[in-house]
Amino acid sequence: MESWQETDIQSLLAAESEAALFESLSGTAKDLGFEYCAYGMRMPLPVSHPKVFMLNNYSAQWQQRYREEGYLEMDPTVAHGTCSVMPLVWSEGVFAKCRRFWEDAWAHGLRFGWSQSCYDARGVGGLLTLARSAESMSAAEVRSLLPKVSWMTQAAHEGMSRLLLPRYMPEASATLSAREIEVLRWTADGKTSCEVGMIMNIAERTVNFHVNSALEKLGAVNKTSATIKAAMLGLL
DSSP states (O other): OOHHHHHHHHHHHHOOSHHHHHHHHHHHHHHTTOSEEEEEEEOOOSTTSOOEEEEEOOOHHHHHHHHHTTGGGTOHHHHHHHHOOSOEEOOTTTTTTOHHHHHHHHHTTOOEEEEEEEEOTTSOEEEEEEEESSOOOOHHHHHHHHHHHHHHHHHHHHHHHHHHHHHHOGGGGOOOOHHHHHHHHHHHTTOOHHHHHHHHTSOHHHHHHHHHHHHHHHTOSSHHHHHHHHHHTTOO
16 A cells, blocks of 8 residues: 555544545645645435535635536536546536536636545445646546545545534434334335235234334434435435
8 A cells, every 4th residue: 555545544534523534635635736625425315405515625716606606506527426436537528518617617726627426325425526727637647646536535435424424414324123124125115014014924013113113213204204214325
C-alpha cells in the first residue's frame, strides 16, 4: 500500500466529525493536484424527499449561485453519478446540454474535474468531485489517478456513512430477525397477515407480532412503510 493511502486511512479513521473527515479529503485532493473538493451523500429515505448532505470548499459565490439557480437539478455530474459508478472526467461533451451551467462553473474557476460515485447495500449513494481552475488532465494523468480517486471515493463514502447515518438515517443500523424478514417479504408481495400466517404455518397474531417488532426497529408507522424501508435498505 502506498504511503499516501496509509496516511489518509489513519486520518479518516481518526476523524470525529464530517468537517474533520472532509478536511482530510481536501488535503488528499490537493496532493493529487486539485484545489477543489466536494462530497455529497444522498440517502434513500424518506422516499418522497431523500435526505441530501453536501460539503465542499468551493467559493462562497459559487455555492450561492449553485443554490439560487437550482443547478443541482441540471448538473450532469450528479446525473451521471446516480446511474453509474464509473469515473467521469469533465469535458465539453459532458456539459453540452447545459451550456449556461458549464459557462457559469468555468467563470467560477471550476474548469477541469473528475466526479465518481459510490453506492452501498443500504442504498446510500455518495459522489466525490475533484476540480481545479487550470491544467487539463492528460490521458497519462487520468490513468495514474484512476486507482487513487476510486480509493478516495470508497474511503469517503465509508467515512461519511459512519459519521452521518446514525444521525440522519438511524434505521440503517436496524437488524431484523429471519422471521421479521420473511413476514415483510410476503407483505411486499401483497399478502395479508392472515395469508402470511397460512403460508408460514403460524398464527395471524404471531405474524402481527413480527410486523410490529419490525415497525419499531425501522421507525415505521405502518407495515407498508416498514416494508418499503426494509427493501430500500437492502434488508429483504
